[in-house]
């Protein structure tokens with residue numbers, strides 16, 4: 236039963252709670268229906284466990300920005316915590332260890348050139364490998380998804396481990412395979428049951444596959460960590476991992492061992508999806524701004540309002556991390572006039588902000604005009620929050636922005652991407668998961684010039 240002044244929601248069944256209200260394959264439509272019935276702040280029961288779902292820009296800002304510290308926790312009793320079993324940043328609860336890791340990660344990313352030329356060079360180096368792959372595919376049909384996964388993961392590998400991997404390298408393919416398997420479990424009904432029914436956690440059920448896969452990828456990453464330990468010169472870091480080892484030594488000297496020896500298991504998989512839009516207008520702008528230049532730099536974005544609008548609109552429609560990462564309340568608080576107790580799991584439905592009526596000129600269609608004013612200048616509405624908002628907002632936003640801009644501009648400058656005639660109509664229905672991804676799709680590539 237809902238406590239007094241708790242956010243409203245659908246009637247709750249014994250044991251199952253509201254599980255039958257949600258399609259585990261993709262609950263986004265169900266969550267939208269519930270928002271229409273119960274308003275922008277409502278509650279659900281996953282089995283016996285209550286959660287509060289936040290929708291729309293007003294409630295989202297009240298929680299994540301105005302009452303930031305009260306909504307900045309992370310739930311600790313889920314399959315995700317048990318599988319990853321690391322402190323780090325993403326899954327750590329609000330507190331000293333999270334704050335230290337986040338500060339360290341941001342500082343180190345900056346030291347390795349985020350916002351400076353060297354990170355741009357790393358991205359451009361990786362794009363050269365993509366160009367080579369595309370050059371070899373001219374005139375043929377290819378499925379580009381794995382290629383884009385590899386680009387994004389190689390850029391982060393260069394920062395973390397100081398190395399890139401060939402697209403068929405065993406290390407990367409095994410890690411991507413493990414992460415894919417793990418996310419499949421996280422997104423399925425077994426994860427929901429694990430979270431709701433603690434007594435089944437030790438039984439030999441399908442969620443154990445996630446534990447096996449994390450062990451496999453951890454072993455590979457541990458090998459890399461040991462190599463680093465054996466070959467590093469303290470105080471002269473080659474990459475993020477060396478910086479982490481240096482920091483651990485410093486922290487140990489000061490005998491406040493809050494930074495753990497666990498390694499980041501975060502491999503960014505940001506997929507560039509191709510939407511049918513006026514690519515010609517992007518290409519015209521690119522040709523004009525880059526005339527006489529070898530390659531684009533991140534600063535060129537200020538001269539490319541249309542390209543910027545297309546990238547932001549792609550992100551708005553693609554809605555990659557649609558339910559953000561679950562938060563939890565750090566103390567008893569209030570939201571939209573409702574009482575919410577400490578420790579409550581909070582789900583941010585970012586889709587409802589990215590497609591909110593009244594916030595966008597064209598909320599439900601792909602239209603770069605959502606980010607252009609009457610003078611054709613680029614503008615970013617307040618409701619553009621694909622990276623969330625507040626103290627927990629995405630730590631990799633700067634890197635992701637740089638990658639999206641440089642990769643899209645460089646590839647559109649050089650290639651034509653064509654939907655094959657015999658491929659039927661494109662199916663834009665996303666595959667639901669921790670990230671929303673497009674269904675595998677074919678494309679043809681031609682040189683532009």
Ligand code: HEM
Nearest residue numbers: 324325503505556559560621622623627628629630631635
């Ligand atoms: C287009 C690509 C990306 C999108 C849309 C995205 C989106 C998000 C979202 C929605 C969150 C949850 C924020 C919250 O809990 O309120 C998040 C957290 C996070 N992201 Fe990203 N992200 C992207 C790329 C990256 C990259 C490339 C990195 C690594 C450099 C990264 C690192 C992180 C980390 C460490 C957190 C946890 C922050 C914390 O808990 O304090 N992300 N991201």
